[in-house]
Amino acid sequence: MKIKIYLPHFLHRDNVDEDGYLEMNPGSKLRDVYRKLRIPVLFCSIVFAYVNNEKASLDTPLEEGDIVSFVSFISGG
Amino acid sequence: MSALYLLYQEDEKGDMMSNGYMGKILHINLTDRTVEERIIEESTYKRYLSGTGLGAYYLFNHMAENVDPLGPENMIGFMSGLLTGTGSVMTGRWSVVTKSPLTQGWGDANCGGNLSIEIKKCGYDGIFFQGRSQKPIYVHIADEKVRFIDGGDIWGKDAIESEKWLLSKYRQNGNLAVATIGPAGENQSLIAGISNDGGRYAARSGVGAVMGSKNLKALVLEGSHSIKAHNADRTKELTKAYASKVKKSELPSFVKGNMLPFMGFLSAKQKKHGPIDGAMTVAAMKRWGTISNNTLGMPNGDNPVKNWKGSIKDYPLKKYRRLNPDKIIAKETKKYRCHSCIIGCGGICDVTDIENMKSQQSHKPEYETINAFGPLLMNDDLDSLFAINDILNRGGMDSISAGNTVAFAMECFEQGVISSKDMGGLSLEWGNTSAIKVLLEQMIYRKGPGKIFSDGVKKAVERIGEVAAPYAMHIGGQEPGMHDPRMDPLLGIHFSADPTPGRHTIGATMYYNAMHLWEFVSWAPKVKAGSLKKDDFLNKKEVGLKTAASACVKQVLDGAGGCLFALASGLNHWPLFDYLNAVTGWDYTPDDYMEVGRRIQSLRQAFNIREGIRPMDNLLIGRLEGTPPLKEGPLAGNTLDTESMIKKHYEYMGWDHNGNPVL
Numbered sequence: 001m002k003i004k005i006y007l008p009h010f011l012h013r014d015n016v017d018e019d020g021y022l023e024m025n026p027g028s029k030l031r032d033v034y035r036k037l038r039i040p041v042l043f044c045s046i047v048f049a050y051v052n053n054e055k056a057s058l059d060t061p062l063e064e065g066d067i068v069s070f071v072s073f074i075s076g077g
Numbered sequence: 078m079s080a081l082y083l084l085y086q087e088d089e090k091g092d093m094m095s096n097g098y099m100g101k102i103l104h105i106n107l108t109d110r111t112v113e114e115r116i117i118e119e120s121t122y123k124r125y126l127s128g129t130g131l132g133a134y135y136l137f138n139h140m141a142e143n144v145d146p147l148g149p150e151n152m153i154g155f156m157s158g159l160l161t162g163t164g165s166v167m168t169g170r171w172s173v174v175t176k177s178p179l180t181q182g183w184g185d186a187n188c189g190g191n192l193s194i195e196i197k198k199c200g201y202d203g204i205f206f207q208g209r210s211q212k213p214i215y216v217h218i219a220d221e222k223v224r225f226i227d228g229g230d231i232w233g234k235d236a237i238e239s240e241k242w243l244l245s246k247y248r249q250n251g252n253l254a255v256a257t258i259g260p261a262g263e264n265q266s267l268i269a270g271i272s273n274d275g276g277r278y279a280a281r282s283g284v285g286a287v288m289g290s291k292n293l294k295a296l297v298l299e300g301s302h303s304i305k306a307h308n309a310d311r312t313k314e315l316t317k318a319y320a321s322k323v324k325k326s327e328l329p330s331f332v333k334g335n336m337l338p339f340m341g342f343l344s345a346k347q348k349k350h351g352p353i354d355g356a357m358t359v360a361a362m363k364r365w366g367t368i369s370n371n372t373l374g375m376p377n378g379d380n381p382v383k384n385w386k387g388s389i390k391d392y393p394l395k396k397y398r399r400l401n402p403d404k405i406i407a408k409e410t411k412k413y414r415c416h417s418c419i420i421g422c423g424g425i426c427d428v429t430d431i432e433n434m435k436s437q438q439s440h441k442p443e444y445e446t447i448n449a450f451g452p453l454l455m456n457d458d459l460d461s462l463f464a465i466n467d468i469l470n471r472g473g474m475d476s477i478s479a480g481n482t483v484a485f486a487m488e489c490f491e492q493g494v495i496s497s498k499d500m501g502g503l504s505l506e507w508g509n510t511s512a513i514k515v516l517l518e519q520m521i522y523r524k525g526p527g528k529i530f531s532d533g534v535k536k537a538v539e540r541i542g543e544v545a546a547p548y549a550m551h552i553g554g555q556e557p558g559m560h561d562p563r564m565d566p567l568l569g570i571h572f573s574a575d576p577t578p579g580r581h582t583i584g585a586t587m588y589y590n591a592m593h594l595w596e597f598v599s600w601a602p603k604v605k606a607g608s609l610k611k612d613d614f615l616n617k618k619e620v621g622l623k624t625a626a627s628a629c630v631k632q633v634l635d636g637a638g639g640c641l642f643a644l645a646s647g648l649n650h651w652p653l654f655d656y657l658n659a660v661t662g663w664d665y666t667p668d669d670y671m672e673v674g675r676r677i678q679s680l681r682q683a684f685n686i687r688e689g690i691r692p693m694d695n696l697l698i699g700r701l702e703g704t705p706p707l708k709e710g711p712l713a714g715n716t717l718d719t720e721s722m723i724k725k726h727y728e729y730m731g732w733d734h735n736g737n738p739v740l
Contacts, residue, residue, distance in 0.1 A: 069356065076645070
């Protein structure tokens with residue numbers, strides 16, 4: 001199944017296709033996305049994600065077409 | 078009050094009171110104290126919206142060419158936004174429009190606070206001043222009733238004290254809003270701004286000097302008109318959906334400010350970028366506001382250092398960790414929200430433990446101020462930054478221009494262009510906080526040797542001599558915001574190509590990646606996940622289209638009175654175009670609104686050309702474009718081909734290669 005991924009500017013994007021999709025096995029959970037994106041466990045405290053703009057945990061199940069958005073920052077003033 | 082008259086008789090008259098706008102502006106002549114209401118037809122709103130767009134339309138058509146910006150013929154307009162007060166959220170921003178005494182061309186400045194709603198409640202979309210009062214006054218407007226009141230009681234007071242004085246005099250009448258200048262504006266400093274709500278600033282373009290030149294100390298507004306949306310239910314529905322997303326966007330409590338440098342470091346290491354979910358930027362805005370960039374932006378090179386010639390090598394972690402935003406919000410006693418804001422990036426801080434503060438409470442310093450008086454001056458004393466923020470807010474001076482100017486003075490001192498003797502004993506070494514404060518006071522009050530810096534870097538070079546020119550960081554006379562074009566070429570193009578040069582709020586790569594314009598606008602290029610950052614340094618179609626799209630949507634935003642941080646939360650979440658249709662009853666497509674934005678931007682540009690400004694003279698210069706490139710730090714080796722990239726931007730704006738709009 002395909003999951004739409006929005007990564008913050010501080011993470012690499014090598015496993016995500018140019019439309020921002022990540023191919024996952026059916027039944028995957030959010031923690032599987034972290035694994036596939038090779039986000040170290042230590043980073044989980046600062047790199048966290050919402051699923052379909054709802055708060056999520058690593059055990060949140062994912063479905064085809066879900067949007068996983070990682071926290072991001074924007075500069076300005 | 079003189080009679081109403083139609084500006085454009087041929088235009089049809091819309092239902093003024095139920096389309097978001099008020100349908101008229103007020104034109105006040107301070108010389109003879111005459112007041113005219115002028116009807117604005119719906120077709121004008123459809124072409125220029127309100128806010129900056131309506132202001133540009135009005136000044137271009139109703140002000141003589143080549144007026145002295147500090148003379149009586151110049152106009153200054155206080156503009157509300159089309160969406161302000163309509164039940165929409167993040168739409169409480171107002172703008173000031175004028176001919177800039179700093180750049181001698183189009184001038185505008187944008188501010189949050191609480192003035193925008195009060196302009197409309199008085200019954201107007203904009204209030205314009207022309208002429209010059211013989212003596213200092215303030216103008217009080219209660220609905221359509223205009224009074225000219227002797228300003229002797231507040232002339233000479235700082236901006237915060239002036240507002241307090243006016244609030245105490247009129248507060249019993251109910252809600253009111255004040256826009257006022259401080260001593261910098263009274264003294265016609267070309268880098269003076271206009272204060273609202275205790276230190277929110279319409280800071281740029283030298284707008285405060287224009288107010289001072291008219292002997293207009295303050296504008297006091299208290300209105301009772303209602304503002305109606307064409308489709309209030311739809312507007313409410315849009316607001317509810319966005320508010321729900323903002324409410325859910327929270328940083329977990331274990332995320333701390335000391336993690337931000339690490340994220341900045343990782344960001345610097347990435348060679349690629351892609352779209353981000355703008356809604357996910359809201360959480361950090363809610364927690365810290367703009368100051369998350371104090372430390373996040375150091376490792377990736379966004380934050381300029383030592384008058385733009387340094388890097389993180391000069392201002393390393395041991396210094397910039399002192400600007401940890403957690404240390405600032407530790408002083409925050411409550412969040413500050415502009416009108417209709419549901420994010421709350423501002424804050425009110427308890428500053429009782431900081432020396433020499435004139436009050437116990439102060440607005441939280443913004444990132445721009447922190448960086449302009451922190452890393453740019455090699456200053457890492459956080460308490461001094463609170464004090465400097467207060468000096469600027471009270472004095473009424475633009476912190477971006479002032480910071481660049483002090484940095485210029487320090488580099489002149491370092492290079493021996495000016496000496497301690499020249500400065501009356503002031504030793505302008507990098508990071509000397511007591512010298513910075515003294516110099517600022519001299520700049521604000523035009524006293525002592527520091528007065529040569531009162532009008533920004535370009536004027537200072539004229540006073541010191543060309544030997545100082547290499548250290549003067551400006552574009553077209555205006556000092557740049559605290560983000561480095563050598564990290565973000567798109568930002569650099571806007572620094573140069575916007576009719577008010579040096580502005581950091583027109584567009585940038587990160588904003589483009591967050592706002593998802595491509596989901597709505599047929600010609601806005603989609604950002605692919607995994608795009609190479611280095612491609613943004615190339616003179617190519619995609620970059621030109623991105624900067625043109627950013628410039629156009631920014632003008633739509635400023636016409637609507639919208640907040641840049643709402644735009645950054647993504648148009649897929651904050652529905653600017655849907656809001657505009659719901660409020661006005663129009664049936665415009667996003668492409669239609671982008672054409673409105675292009676029209677406004679072209680008019681701002683046409684104003685400059687009419688005033689004799691050659692757009693190609695506003696190219697990034699020297700170190701701002703990386704000539705020569707930095708030798709150290711994350712931006713080492715980066716250089717922009719500014720001229721060719723700007724020509725590409727002009728091409729997609731529909732302008733000729735010299736930047737002349739083809740109207």
